Amino acid sequence: xxxxxxxxxxxxxxGGYVAAIxxxxxxxxxxxxxxxxxxxxxxxxxxxxxxxxxxxSKALLDSSEQFERLNHRFAGHGIRVDNASMDIGKMLARKxxxxxxxxxxxxxxxxxxxxxxxxxxAQLLENRMVEVSEPGGAVRRLSAAHIILAPGSQPLxxxxxxxxxxxxxxxxxxxxxxxxxxxLGVVGAGVIGLELGSVWRRLGAEVVMxxxxxxxxxxxxxxxxxxxxxxxxxxGLDIRLGATVQKVEKVEKRKKAxxxxxxxxRQKGRVHEVEFERVIIAVGRGPATDGLLSPSSGVALxxxxxIEVDDRFRTAADNVxxxxxxxxxxxxxxxxxxxxxxxxxxxxGGSGHVDFNTVPWVIYTAPEIAWVGRxxxxxxxxxxxxxxxxxxxxxxxxALAMEEPVGMVKLIAHAHTDxxxxxxxxxxxxxxxxxxCVLALEYxxxxxxxxxxxxxxxxxxxxxxxxxxxxxxxxxxxA
Ligand code: NAD
Numbered sequence: 001x002x003x004x005x006x007x008x009x010x011x012x013x014x015g016g017y018v019a020a021i022x023x024x025x026x027x028x029x030x031x032x033x034x035x036x037x038x039x040x041x042x043x044x045x046x047x048x049x050x051x052x053x054x055x056x057s058k059a060l061l062d063s064s065e066q067f068e069r070l071n072h073r074f075a076g077h078g079i080r081v082d083n084a085s086m087d088i089g090k091m092l093a094r095k096x097x098x099x100x101x102x103x104x105x106x107x108x109x110x111x112x113x114x115x116x117x118x119x120x121x122a123q124l125l126e127n128r129m130v131e132v133s134e135p136g137g138a139v140r141r142l143s144a145a146h147i148i149l150a151p152g153s154q155p156l157x158x159x160x161x162x163x164x165x166x167x168x169x170x171x172x173x174x175x176x177x178x179x180x181x182x183x184l185g186v187v188g189a190g191v192i193g194l195e196l197g198s199v200w201r202r203l204g205a206e207v208v209m210x211x212x213x214x215x216x217x218x219x220x221x222x223x224x225x226x227x228x229x230x231x232x233x234x235x236g237l238d239i240r241l242g243a244t245v246q247k248v249e250k251v252e253k254r255k256k257a258x259x260x261x262x263x264x265x266r267q268k269g270r271v272h273e274v275e276f277e278r279v280i281i282a283v284g285r286g287p288a289t290d291g292l293l294s295p296s297s298g299v300a301l302x303x304x305x306x307i308e309v310d311d312r313f314r315t316a317a318d319n320v321x322x323x324x325x326x327x328x329x330x331x332x333x334x335x336x337x338x339x340x341x342x343x344x345x346x347x348x349g350g351s352g353h354v355d356f357n358t359v360p361w362v363i364y365t366a367p368e369i370a371w372v373g374r375x376x377x378x379x380x381x382x383x384x385x386x387x388x389x390x391x392x393x394x395x396x397x398x399a400l401a402m403e404e405p406v407g408m409v410k411l412i413a414h415a416h417t418d419x420x421x422x423x424x425x426x427x428x429x430x431x432x433x434x435x436x437c438v439l440a441l442e443y444x445x446x447x448x449x450x451x452x453x454x455x456x457x458x459x460x461x462x463x464x465x466x467x468x469x470x471x472x473x474x475x476x477x478x479a
Contacts, residue, residue: 002142006029006145007028007029007146014334015047019339028344031115035122053171054333059099061195076403086180089178120133158187171282183275187279187281196280198235198366211241214242221422224424227426244266246264247263261275290305335356357441362434368430369426372434372438379422391470392463393460399427450465
C-alpha cells in the first residue's frame with residue numbers, strides 16, 4: 001500500500017510551501033515534494049523565488065545599488081569616497097548566504113508544522129497517486145485525498161537560440177557571473193531584463209537591451225512608464241525598442257576584446273549586429289509542467305502547457321488543485337502564495353479566494369516601480385470615467401532629505417463615485433508604499449478616504465496623501 005496523506009503538494013515554491021503549511025495548520029496530514037537540492041544534497045525549498053529568483057536578485061540589486069550610491073549619489077550628502085571597488089565574490093557569497101538562510105528557514109517551518117518534506121521528482125498518476133523518483137534512484141509511491149500542483153515556471157528559450165549557460169544565459173546564470181561583463185546584451189526589456197540589466201550596469205557593464213515591442217513596459221501606466229524610460233536612459237541603460245532578435249551566435253575568432261557572442265536584430269527594417277561578452281535571454285517564463293502528469297492523471301493542460309483550472313483552482317481531475325506560475329494569471333510569488341492559502345482552506349471545508357483585481361506588482365529597479373489596479377488606458381478602453389491625481393516626490397521634504405527626489409504617485413478614482421481604481425508609483429521605496437494603496441483598493445476606499453487619512457510628516461507616504469488630494473484638485477504642496 002502506498003503511504004497515504006490528506007494532501008500532497010507537488011512543488012515547494014511560494015505557491016506550494018505556503019499551501020503545505022496552511023494545510024498542516026488546518027490539521028491535514030501533508031507532504032510536500034520538491035526535487036531541488038542544495039550542494040550538500042539536502043532539499044532546498046522555496047522554489048524559483050528563494051533559490052534563483054526574487055530573493056537572490058534582490059540581494060544583488062541591493063548590493064549593486066549601494067555601490068551606485070557610493071559612486072554617484074553620496075557626493076550630494078558631502079560624503080567623499082575615492083577609488084571605491086566591488087568584491088564580486090563577496091557580493092555573490094552574501095547572496096548565497098541569504099538564500100541558504102531562507103531555504104533552511106522553510107525546512108524548519110515544515111518541521112514545526114509537521115509537513116513531510118520529500119526530496120525527489122514527482123509525477124501525478126491516476127487516482128491521486130504520486131510517483132516520486134528520489135535522487136539516489138529509488139522510486140516511491142504515495143497517495144492522497146487531495147493533490148495541490150505547484151510546479152512553478154522556467155525561463156523560455158528563444159527559438160533557435162538555445163542557452164549554453166555561458167555566453168547565452170538565463171536569469172539563473174545571470175545571478176552568478178564571477179566577473180562583470182564589459183558588454184552585456186539583454187533580450188527583453190521586461191521585469192527580469194530591467195532588474196538584472198540594472199545590477200550589472202551599476203557594477204560597470206555597458207548594457208544594451210533589445211525589446212521586440214514598440215511600447216516600453218506596456219502593462220505599466222503610460223505616465224509612469226515614460227518617467228521610467230527617462231530615468232533608465234539617464235542611468236545609461238541603452239534600451240532599443242521595436243527590435244526583434246534574429247540570431248545570437250558565438251564569435252569563433254575573437255576580433256575584439258569582449259565580444260564572445262554576436263547578436264543580429266531587426267529594427268525599423270534594418271538589420272543591426274552587436275557583439276557582447278554575454279547575452280541574457282529574458283523573454284518570459286513558461287510553466288514547468290513537462291513530465292509532471294502521466295496521461296492517466298486526468299489533469300488537462302492548455303496549448304502552452306499551463307494547467308487548466310476553474311475559478312476555484314480545481315483542475316479537470318477530482319480533488320486535484322493547481323496554483324502559482326503554472327496556472328493562469330500573473331507569475332508573482334505573492335499571487336501563488338495567496339492561491340495556496342485559498343486552496344488549503346477550500347480543502348479544509350472553507351471558502352478561501354483570491355481577488356485578482358488587487359494583486360500588487362513591483363519592479364525593483366531604482367527608482368522602483370509599483371502598481372495595483374487598472375491603468376488610465378485600461379479604464380479609458382473600458383469606458384470608465386475617471387479623475388486622476390499625481391504628486392511628485394520632489395515636492396516632499398523626506399525625498400529631498402534622502403537625496404532621492406525622483407518619480408511620482410498617481411492615483412486614479414472613478415469620476416462619479418470617487419472609488420479608487422488604480423495606484424501607480426515610481427520612486428524611492430514605492431515597493432513598500434504600494435501596500436497602503438493595495439489595502440485601499442481591497443477595502444474599496446475612495447480617494448477621499450485616503451485624503452482624510454493622517455500621514456506622518458515627514459515621510460514618503462505624504463506623496464500618496466497628496467496624490468489623493470490631487471484627485472480632487474486640492475493638493476496642498478503643489479502649485
Ligand atoms: P516579461 O514578460 O516581463 O518580459 C519579457 C519581455 O521580452 C517582453 O517585454 C517581451 O516583449 C520581450 N520579448 C519577447 N520576445 C522577444 C524577442 N524575440 N526579442 C526581443 N524582446 C522579446 O518576462 P520576464 O522579464 O522574462 O519575467 C518572466 C516572469 O517572471 C514575468 O511574468 C514576471 O512577472 C515574473 N517576474 C516578476 C518579478 C517581479 O515581480 N519583480 C521579477 C522577475 C520576474
